[in-house]
Amino acid sequence: MPVESDAELAEILEYDHVAVVGCSSTPGKDAHDVPQYLLDHGYDVIPVNPYADEIFGRAAYDSLADVDEQVDVVDVFRPSEEVAGIVDEAIARDDVQVVWTQLGIKDDDAARRAEDAGLRVVQDKCIKVEHGRLRA
Known part of the structure; x- marks a missing residue:
């Protein structure tokens, strides 16, 4: 069952290393502005975008499988x-x-597979909104 409780969301927001799959290099897009917000709030943001070489001054990875850094949250x-x-x-x-x-x-099927593998899943929520509501 995907995470819904504020207590669990707040706990998840304590992780530091966030790989953003689909991170955009274009300011004004949510896929750019949300990761920028995370950076501004002390998170280690790892951009994943096969069409960009660099985002936020960091190398962008082609896929999550290519990331050679620690990842807590995808x-x-x-x-x-x-x-x-x-x-x-x-x-x-x-x-x-x-x-x-x-x-x-x-x-939902992918979420169940992730949970069966021991991962927690949050679906259909904005990490920036939840951070602002629970941690800011």
């Missing part, structure tokens, strides 16, 4: 139909604790 800014593959990559890693899909992004 924040997904990709269409719902791409979530299953991202979850597969998250499950294959030994460091991911949480898969978080942004507003409007949901895949």
Whole structure:
């Protein structure tokens, strides 16, 4: 069952290393402004975007599987139909604790697989909104 309680969301927001799959290099897009907000609030944001070389002055990785840094939370800014593959990559890693899909992004089957693999899942919520509500 995806995380819904404020207590669990607040606990998840204590993780430091957030890989943003679908991170955008274009200011004004949510996939840019939300990770920028996370950076501004002390998170280690790891951009994942195969069409960018660098975002926020950091190397952008082509896929979650390519990330060679620690990842606690995978924040997904990709269409719902791409979530299953991202979850597969998250499950294959030994460091991911949480898969978080942004507003409007949901895949219940992938969420169940992630939970069965021991990951916590947040679906259809904005990490910036939840941070502002619970931690700011």
